Amino acid sequence: MSLHAVILAGGAGERFWPASRARRPKPFLRVVGGRTLLDATCLRARRIAGPSRVWVVCGREHAQAIRRATGLSASRVLVEPARRNTAMAIAFAAVRISRADPQAILAVLPADHHIPDTAAFAADLRAAARAARAGALVTLGVRPTRPETGYGYIDVGVPVGRAHPRLRRVRRFVEKPERRVAERYLRGGRHLWNAGIFVFSARAILEEIEAHAPDLAAALEPLRARARSSSAELARSYRRAPSLPIDVAVMERSRRVWTLPVRWRWSDVWTWESLAGELGVAPGRSRLLAGDLVYDDGAGNLVWGLDGKAVALLGVSGLAVIDAGDALLVARLDRSNEVRAIVQGLKEKGRLDVT
Amino acid sequence: MSLHAVILAGGAGERFWPASRARRPKPFLRVVGGRTLLDATCLRARRIAGPSRVWVVCGREHAQAIRRATGLSASRVLVEPARRNTAMAIAFAAVRISRADPQAILAVLPADHHIPDTAAFAADLRAAARAARAGALVTLGVRPTRPETGYGYIDVGVPVGRAHPRLRRVRRFVEKPERRVAERYLRGGRHLWNAGIFVFSARAILEEIEAHAPDLAAALEPLRARARSSSAELARSYRRAPSLPIDVAVMERSRRVWTLPVRWRWSDVWTWESLAGELGVAPGRSRLLAGDLVYDDGAGNLVWGLDGKAVALLGVSGLAVIDAGDALLVARLDRSNEVRAIVQGLKEKGRLDVT
Numbered sequence: 001m002s003l004h005a006v007i008l009a010g011g012a013g014e015r016f017w018p019a020s021r022a023r024r025p026k027p028f029l030r031v032v033g034g035r036t037l038l039d040a041t042c043l044r045a046r047r048i049a050g051p052s053r054v055w056v057v058c059g060r061e062h063a064q065a066i067r068r069a070t071g072l073s074a075s076r077v078l079v080e081p082a083r084r085n086t087a088m089a090i091a092f093a094a095v096r097i098s099r100a101d102p103q104a105i106l107a108v109l110p111a112d113h114h115i116p117d118t119a120a121f122a123a124d125l126r127a128a129a130r131a132a133r134a135g136a137l138v139t140l141g142v143r144p145t146r147p148e149t150g151y152g153y154i155d156v157g158v159p160v161g162r163a164h165p166r167l168r169r170v171r172r173f174v175e176k177p178e179r180r181v182a183e184r185y186l187r188g189g190r191h192l193w194n195a196g197i198f199v200f201s202a203r204a205i206l207e208e209i210e211a212h213a214p215d216l217a218a219a220l221e222p223l224r225a226r227a228r229s230s231s232a233e234l235a236r237s238y239r240r241a242p243s244l245p246i247d248v249a250v251m252e253r254s255r256r257v258w259t260l261p262v263r264w265r266w267s268d269v270w271t272w273e274s275l276a277g278e279l280g281v282a283p284g285r286s287r288l289l290a291g292d293l294v295y296d297d298g299a300g301n302l303v304w305g306l307d308g309k310a311v312a313l314l315g316v317s318g319l320a321v322i323d324a325g326d327a328l329l330v331a332r333l334d335r336s337n338e339v340r341a342i343v344q345g346l347k348e349k350g351r352l353d354v355t
Numbered sequence: 356m357s358l359h360a361v362i363l364a365g366g367a368g369e370r371f372w373p374a375s376r377a378r379r380p381k382p383f384l385r386v387v388g389g390r391t392l393l394d395a396t397c398l399r400a401r402r403i404a405g406p407s408r409v410w411v412v413c414g415r416e417h418a419q420a421i422r423r424a425t426g427l428s429a430s431r432v433l434v435e436p437a438r439r440n441t442a443m444a445i446a447f448a449a450v451r452i453s454r455a456d457p458q459a460i461l462a463v464l465p466a467d468h469h470i471p472d473t474a475a476f477a478a479d480l481r482a483a484a485r486a487a488r489a490g491a492l493v494t495l496g497v498r499p500t501r502p503e504t505g506y507g508y509i510d511v512g513v514p515v516g517r518a519h520p521r522l523r524r525v526r527r528f529v530e531k532p533e534r535r536v537a538e539r540y541l542r543g544g545r546h547l548w549n550a551g552i553f554v555f556s557a558r559a560i561l562e563e564i565e566a567h568a569p570d571l572a573a574a575l576e577p578l579r580a581r582a583r584s585s586s587a588e589l590a591r592s593y594r595r596a597p598s599l600p601i602d603v604a605v606m607e608r609s610r611r612v613w614t615l616p617v618r619w620r621w622s623d624v625w626t627w628e629s630l631a632g633e634l635g636v637a638p639g640r641s642r643l644l645a646g647d648l649v650y651d652d653g654a655g656n657l658v659w660g661l662d663g664k665a666v667a668l669l670g671v672s673g674l675a676v677i678d679a680g681d682a683l684l685v686a687r688l689d690r691s692n693e694v695r696a697i698v699q700g701l702k703e704k705g706r707l708d709v710t
Contacts, residue, residue, distance in 0.1 A: 332670035
């Protein structure tokens with residue numbers, strides 16, 4: 001029962017507009033630590049899985065760039081016929097990987113997280129894999145550092161037993177709580193962020209999808225047929241499948257879910273603000289992600305400029321100033337969660353040139 | 356004694372960085388009213404002077420662009436051998452124009468002012484010209500609208516007499532007063548801004564330069580010689596001449612100075628903030644000078660974008676956001692007077708690529 005790493009690279013990261021675009025989504029951005037988020041995720045994946053057991057799930061539009069960036073062979077880049085959220089992406093990967101290794105244990109890793117301590121990460125993933133071999137669906141739980149209202153929370157239950165000393169049962173999941181509730185969770189210490197990192201056997205996740213989200217399982221039938229003619233048929237059924245996160249489709253419903261509380265630093269680099277926090281932007285301390293900051297008296301800004309373009313900030317602080325060449329964002333960092341609304345507005349207006 | 360318009364186009368307008376540059380100074384900017392400041396100045400000039408009596412004084416680096424923009428014949432574009440502030444530019448023009456018309460009356464018009472009411476402007480200039488024909492050096496006085504500390508003020512004296520009912524004597528000039536003094540002037544109503552618009556005969560201004568700034572007059576000797584060989588000699592003496600504004604060199608010293616208080620709206624478009632004021636930027640009301648503002652919830656911003664480049668502002672107000680392609684400024688409007696320091700810092704660092 002070998003451990004495989006399944007990197008999910010399907011997200012758009014609209015909150016990172018205008019640096020992130022449909023054609024250059026968040027995993028391709030070099031925002032922290034000198035390499036792209038995708039590269040860093042691949043490095044983590046290789047710490048837990050042999051080179052032939054690292055997979056990426058992505059859309060057709062990014063497949064070539066991902067093959068080039070990761071050096072993975074074409075067979076390891078699993079191209080979804082359509083984008084249908086994480087439940088479908090994971091089901092798709094589980095079916096495909098099962099063919100090569102029916103006993104596969106899957107570690108599902110989003111391609112856009114930042115986890116500086118790779119060693120601690122790898123050790124915990126191996127502990128989770130042991131639980132997965134015992135049949136559990138394991139979700140990693142991260143200690144909250146702020147009363148975030150955009151995440152799912154895990155209400156952590158009792159230990160599962162001596163065989164898996166750090167694993168805990170899950171009382172329940174709470175999706176995107178109110179601010180006041182999130183603040184209580186932060187103080188209380190019993191709730192963890194559901195980080196979106198999962199470990200389970202391919203067999204177990206497929207059984208649970210079959211049980212709790214039979215529509216998804218049915219949509220993958222053409223894939224199981226393995227016939228040459230099934231590709232168009234798969235695309236059709238895929239597009240009809242519901243778009244659900246794995247949390248909603250399975251994790252909140254399954255009775256086999258355990259959680260592994262982790263202690264390492266984690267960020268999903270969710271918004272310009274959370275990136276600024278990760279990079280240590282503070283009053284009096286700006287950070288330059290790219291470009292040429294020639295003047296900044298205000299400080300406490302996060303700046304993404306263009307090569308050779310002089311950026312000068314006068315009297316401003318707490319701003320994200322993001323110049324992507326064909327689009328420019330100037331936003332208060334503490335409102336950067338609303339960037340997505342700008343992108344969606346542009347899409348509604350048909351401005352695909354800048355989204 | 357015909358009226359000639361002498362447009363001074365020698366200033367750099369560093370406060371308008373990064374839109375203004377050494378190679379594209381402020382008169383070439385299209386910041387208000389749909390045309391460049393230079394074009395608008397030419398239109399005003401043509402209201403007071405016949406087509407063969409409109410002149411521009413500029414540096415060699417802009418002469419060609421100015422000929423192209425204004426359609427003036429080469430002989431009407433007076434190219435200074437070096438930039439030596441307004442006293443030298445005016446003396447140079449006075450000598451050159453005197454050759455063609457020894458009785459010339461000169462209306463000196465900076466190329467970067469904004470005066471929407473051209474008719475009222477022209478009527479006042481003609482009144483000033485009548486005073487100039489009587490031998491006066493006339494400076495136009497603008498009623499202050501804010502306690503500006505960057506301007507010169509005119510302490511207005513008694514009427515000069517019935518022949519020139521609106522003209523007043525000048526008690527004294529006050530250069531760049533302290534804030535508290537400027538506030539007192541604003542309340543008091545006796546002080547006017549020295550707008551930098553002058554009317555005098557070529558003969559009178561040259562006599563007064565000879566009397567009060569003999570170094571300047573001497574520097575122009577090679578020009579009077581009219582010899583073919585004098586061009587290099589003129590350049591040498593020009594560069595050695597002191598760099599003085601006409602106010603300091605002559606107006607504050609001469610006893611022939613009168614002022615004409617004017618009532619029309621005037622702006623020298625001094626900083627991004629004063630331009631914002633001119634354009635009616637206010638809380639809840641942004642203004643787009645160029646480009647494509649796709650989102651602005653904060654409002655009260657002044658935006659200069661690039662053709663086709665999407666600009667989004669989130670949660671910010673009272674900012675100048677100026678994207679010049681190879682340089683970007685994000686500045687609080689109420690600190691835009693400090694933009695010049697950014698440019699000077701860049702020049703000191705040898706960053707001529709972006710200044």
